[in-house]
Amino acid sequence: MKKPVNIPKAEGRLGVLLPGMGAVGTTFIAGCLLARKGLAEPIGSVTQMGTIRLGKRTDGRSPKIQDFVSLAKLDDLVFGGWDLFPVNAYEAAQTAEVLKREHLDAIKDELEAIRAMPAVFFPEFVKRLRGENVKTQTNKMELGEAVREDIRNFKQTNKLDRCVAVWCGSTEVYREPSDVHQSLSAFEQGLRDSSPDISPSQVYAWACLKEGIPYANGAPHLTTDTAAMLELARETRTPVCGKDFKTGQTLMKTLLAPGFRARMLGIRGWFSTNILGNRDGEVLDDPDSFKSKEVSKLGVLETILQPELHPKLYGDMYHKVRINYYPPRGDQKEGWDNIDIFGWLGYPMQVKIDFLCRDSILAAPLVLDLALFMDLAKRAEMSGIQEWLSFYFKAPITAPGLYPENDLFVQLVKMKNMLRWMNDEELITHLGHEYYD
Numbered sequence: 001m002k003k004p005v006n007i008p009k010a011e012g013r014l015g016v017l018l019p020g021m022g023a024v025g026t027t028f029i030a031g032c033l034l035a036r037k038g039l040a041e042p043i044g045s046v047t048q049m050g051t052i053r054l055g056k057r058t059d060g061r062s063p064k065i066q067d068f069v070s071l072a073k074l075d076d077l078v079f080g081g082w083d084l085f086p087v088n089a090y091e092a093a094q095t096a097e098v099l100k101r102e103h104l105d106a107i108k109d110e111l112e113a114i115r116a117m118p119a120v121f122f123p124e125f126v127k128r129l130r131g132e133n134v135k136t137q138t139n140k141m142e143l144g145e146a147v148r149e150d151i152r153n154f155k156q157t158n159k160l161d162r163c164v165a166v167w168c169g170s171t172e173v174y175r176e177p178s179d180v181h182q183s184l185s186a187f188e189q190g191l192r193d194s195s196p197d198i199s200p201s202q203v204y205a206w207a208c209l210k211e212g213i214p215y216a217n218g219a220p221h222l223t224t225d226t227a228a229m230l231e232l233a234r235e236t237r238t239p240v241c242g243k244d245f246k247t248g249q250t251l252m253k254t255l256l257a258p259g260f261r262a263r264m265l266g267i268r269g270w271f272s273t274n275i276l277g278n279r280d281g282e283v284l285d286d287p288d289s290f291k292s293k294e295v296s297k298l299g300v301l302e303t304i305l306q307p308e309l310h311p312k313l314y315g316d317m318y319h320k321v322r323i324n325y326y327p328p329r330g331d332q333k334e335g336w337d338n339i340d341i342f343g344w345l346g347y348p349m350q351v352k353i354d355f356l357c358r359d360s361i362l363a364a365p366l367v368l369d370l371a372l373f374m375d376l377a378k379r380a381e382m383s384g385i386q387e388w389l390s391f392y393f394k395a396p397i398t399a400p401g402l403y404p405e406n407d408l409f410v411q412l413v414k415m416k417n418m419l420r421w422m423n424d425e426e427l428i429t430h431l432g433h434e435y436y437d
């Protein structure tokens, strides 16, 4: 990768476009609005709260990340999005039932001003939802062009200097890449022909990349991880990353698994199940959407534990993941893990986790960080897959032939070293206690 020089400063206004204004999207927007008024803290956001050590341990230099690299300020963010329900962000946040009334009412006017633009939606890709705020064009190329027009209008109306997009929409059904995904020309022909293999998220991503807008995928389905989209990203010099925000149960998994592996403790089985009752849970109740999620959730242990290197410890591991839609819990998911491990001489032990988490509270800061870092990547002219942002994803996209790095701590080192490298600081490639910072 070419080293960025003279990265332009993050001056002016940055538009953050969200395909999907549901629980995660509105919790993100509301959190940014509350934080910039000083009414709440942006906890969980590395760009807002994180520091970065520079030089030797004895140098005592650990600036905040946002003082080390030039990132857009919360005050400079302008929010927009699409949804198949004709709501504004205040109504959508109320439906999501994540944030308290007192929080939402403090920013009611700003939230109400953010109205969902009509969506690109094909019901066969999200079987459990139907909404009326949907674009009327039937040809997929026309739909893509309509999204491009939305983006240009949004930029112009809000006098924006730059934009980024983060998919916060529902998880689409599982699909493998097909012929239309093999090259940009095949994909654009597929759009003209309204190929059934092209999903709504791919239409949004195509429109964003055409406009040179960085695109992060917060869901596990197939979008920018195809040859066609990567060709377009290269052509328009646009960064992409994904997929599937790393929150909740998988976050716990990628915290614990590196520890077991570091101590050469074996694992016989890892059973994960959870209950959640939000709209995301309802969508994932459909087996085809769940399949996208399952593939993304199952992949993480394999690359962390590397059973091919340690067959005696992990060669025989049984890994099972379940998601159960249970409306009474809303966004307040409960996730249980039972881990059957074994130690010295093969003696068995068990670890049990009961994580009472709040899905969107964990995901919202990730949307903020991704928006700001993707904007940085674009200004630094770093196009294509941004592997240094793997930290945020369950199933990081990698260049063909590479396996993803899923260990959260390795991902953190990678991300901070990228920031050091961009700013001509010495890389820190250590072990020991600095490993975590």
Ligand SMILES: NC(=O)c1ccc[n+]([C@@H]2O[C@H](COP(=O)([O-])OP(=O)(O)OC[C@H]3O[C@@H](n4cnc5c(N)ncnc54)[C@H](O)[C@@H]3O)[C@@H](O)[C@H]2O)c1
Pocket: 019, 020, 021, 022, 023, 024, 025, 082, 083, 084, 085, 096, 119, 120, 121, 122, 126, 129, 131, 167, 168, 169, 170, 171, 172, 200, 201, 218, 219, 220, 244, 245, 246, 247, 248, 278, 279, 280, 283, 359, 360, 362, 363
């Ligand atoms: N919350 C988490 O911890 C977490 C973690 C990883 C991934 N995710 C993913 O993030 C996404 C958002 O999660 P959520 O809890 O906000 O879900 P949600 O159901 O509350 O919101 C998704 C919204 O997307 C809209 N939508 C669906 N298809 C659309 C389209 N084609 N165009 C525009 N809007 C569309 C839906 O109407 C809905 O309002 C999901 O895909 C979820 O799997 C969430």
